[in-house]
Amino acid sequence: MKKVSKICCIGAGYVGGPTMSVIANQCPEIQVTVVDINQERIDRWNDEDLDKLPIYEPGLKEIVGANRGKNLFFSTEVDKAIDEAEIIFISVNTPTKTYGKGKGQAADLKFVELCARNIAKVATTDKIVVEKSTLPVRTASAIKSILENTGNQVNFEILSNPEFLAEGTAVDDLLNADRVLIGGDDTPSGKAAKDTLSSIYAHWLPKERILQTNVWSSELSKLVANAFLAQRVSSINAISALCERTDANIAEVSRAIGTDSRIGSKFLNASVGFGGSCFQKDILNLVYIARSFGLPEVADYWEQVIIMNDYQKKRFADHIISTLYNTVSGKKIAFYGWAFKKDTNDTRESAAIYVADALLEERAEITVYDPKVSEERIYADLDYLETRSPEENRRLLKVVKEPMQAAEEAHAIALLTEWDEFKTYNWDTVYEKMLKPAFLFDGRRMLSKEAMEKKGFQYYKIGQS
Ligand SMILES: NC(=O)C1=CN([C@@H]2O[C@H](COP(=O)(O)OP(=O)(O)OC[C@H]3O[C@@H](n4cnc5c(N)ncnc54)[C@H](O)[C@@H]3O)[C@@H](O)[C@H]2O)C=CC1
Ligand SMILES: O=C(O)[C@H]1O[C@H](OP(=O)(O)OP(=O)(O)OC[C@H]2O[C@@H](n3ccc(=O)[nH]c3=O)[C@H](O)[C@@H]2O)[C@H](O)[C@@H](O)[C@@H]1O
Missing domain, CATH: 3.40.50.720 (NAD(P)-binding Rossmann-like Domain)
Incomplete structure (x- = not known):
């Protein structure tokens, strides 16, 4: 050798x-x-x-x-x-x-x-x-x-x-x-x-x-590995919607199924939707390949993983709008987190982008705090969608360097990334700074419903009624 x-x-x-x-x-x-x-x-x-x-x-x-x-x-x-x-x-x-x-x-x-x-x-x-x-x-x-x-x-x-x-x-x-x-x-x-x-x-x-x-197995295995991982997230997210309509709790369901060694416990965290540069891209690619080889049923099967992910992001944004009395126009909504997951400054396909876009369409005023993502990046992500002009994006969305500044006079806070620091905040202070009723939408299931309700928040957690 x-x-x-x-x-x-x-x-x-x-x-x-x-x-x-x-x-x-x-x-x-x-x-x-x-x-x-x-x-x-x-x-x-x-x-x-x-x-x-x-x-x-x-x-x-x-x-x-x-x-x-x-x-x-x-x-x-x-x-x-x-x-x-x-x-x-x-x-x-x-x-x-x-x-x-x-x-x-x-x-x-x-x-x-x-x-x-x-x-x-x-x-x-x-x-x-x-x-x-x-x-x-x-x-x-x-x-x-x-x-x-x-x-x-x-x-x-x-x-x-x-x-x-x-x-x-x-x-x-x-x-x-x-x-x-x-x-x-x-x-x-x-x-x-x-x-x-x-x-x-x-x-x-x-x-x-x-x-x-062989070379073909290796190339295909990469697409398949990402497709299986994303499929787990879409599967648990689909069930999170059902949990919210029943008295089931997605954390309990995840634990109950995840302890079956055939299913396994990893990648069963319900969330506002998966992001990242690859899951969507690689599944779309798999779908395209299946379709080009004349396998429409295979293509449709995997495409559903993306459809469910889009649904989850839209569902989260719709829930914010309906909870805020069906209008977010002129209301300040603080975003905690913009990255597609914690411990990275990468924002590619982050759920936050799409949730923000949906709320901006309703004329919400968003203030974003993320510990690692730059202001420049956040505007570039929104401008890339071409939903509205860059000037309009900068008028409706502001980026701040302090989480407490984001909370100031906010009608609601939406947790979009699971940064560890969010758990350590003094949520009493956050509550005091906000307008009342103070709404907290937890898209990452990070905080305790009981503790947040005790502080006075109107608290919503994905996958829990
Ligand atoms: N981001 C991730 O976590 C993972 C990504 N991948 C795959 O790895 C590949 C790379 O992904 P990332 O590193 O995220 O992309 P990236 O966009 O961060 O980096 C790619 C780099 O390639 C450079 N580049 C493009 N054309 C070039 C050329 N002709 N000559 C020299 N440099 C050139 C670009 O300037 C850029 O800096 C993709 O196929 C992706 O699907 C695989 C596993 C994980
Ligand atoms: O090809 C790639 O790019 C990489 O894609 C993923 O890695 P990555 O996207 O960096 O991060 P993940 O930890 O997989 O998370 C992806 C998304 O799913 C979300 N997720 C993950 C797990 C979970 O239980 N719930 C959930 O919502 C994350 O928050 C994130 O938005 C794969 O995990 C890597 O193995 C792969 O190499």
Whole structure:
């Protein structure tokens, strides 16, 4: 098996940055270079002030601080890094297509294709090219075709090595991965490439957690893993609606079913709806693939996971409106949390965006407090929807840096992200600052109904009547 001395990763995002930092940390003899065309992002990865890294993840700045400049480098010199590396990870974004065939469902592979063409153009020595991005099944054959037809007689082995980390726990997920999946050809050179990549992960993970499959199984498994996880959230959210109509309590139902070892207890927290850059995108992609292979029943089955998630977000917004006497026009509603989950500054597809959009349509005045998300990001999220003008968004929605400021004279508070700090607030003070009756809508089931009602709040918790 080949001993690896230099690797590079194209794409310094939520996956490329943390993944490569952990590899550099665990493999001191390997030089790891992360490249990106986004100069600002690379500058932030190189910022001396580790609090300015472009991605917030617990434990990440310590790892970057310990390895950067030794065997971990961030650069915009894409061609140089490609040429020098023996293994090249492609970890660029693969968003849902917003144009043309497959618009709104298929994955947009233009960034991946650009990477493949760039590798083909620049490479002068044999390379292992690793798909780290989440890609539709059979993408490897497209990459292979580009590399083989435009390259300079260089030998390329293509592997699929999807990433399973979750944001907010990325470093821990990478260090203690349940499994690493490596798909590749079953030819002698394909097997050797799989073993070479396995040897990197074997620096810190037991061998039995490094799974090797064929390339198609690996690509498909990534989409399926996300689809199953999201399906659990939609399933429990569907039941949360039923709980609110009966005297059942979703926490008790989750515990009752989750203690069945066949069902398992994880991922059964009812919420205002799942967000994040991948669940929706990957399911839509799965739906698109199923439909293109002539399997409409399979496509419809998985599409329902998204439909239920949209319903949950809308249901939460509608409940706020109906509780506030059917009008939120001119009423101040404080949002606690904008990120799609705690411990990340990522807001992609966050439920908060859609709940805010629905309330702004009713002319509510929203004040947002999130401990990690910037004002700029919040406005960009809303503007992206193009529901109203950017000026109107800035007129109706304000961003504040203090939670108590958000509560000042608010008619209602909506909890949208499960940041731990929300549990530690002095809710008596929050109550005092608000207009009465003071409504509290808990989209993350964080607080105690009994305790909040005792303080005087009109309290609503998803999944509880
Ligand atoms: N965000 C997450 O938690 C997870 C994401 N994934 C998958 O990983 C892939 C990457 O996702 P993220 O890291 O979240 O995306 P991201 O958007 O944070 O980062 C992608 C980066 O690639 C760069 N890029 C795009 N084209 C480039 C090119 N031609 N040359 C150099 N750089 C280029 C962009 O400038 C950007 O900085 C996606 O396929 C996603 O589905 C998989 C598991 C977890
Ligand atoms: O491909 C990806 O991008 C990643 O997607 C998810 O990770 P992530 O989106 O970062 O975060 P999750 O912890 O899965 O949460 C996703 C959403 O579901 C919500 N959720 C999760 C669990 C739960 O019980 N209830 C619930 O509402 C979260 O609040 C969040 O909005 C998967 O967990 C990762 O394995 C995968 O690598």
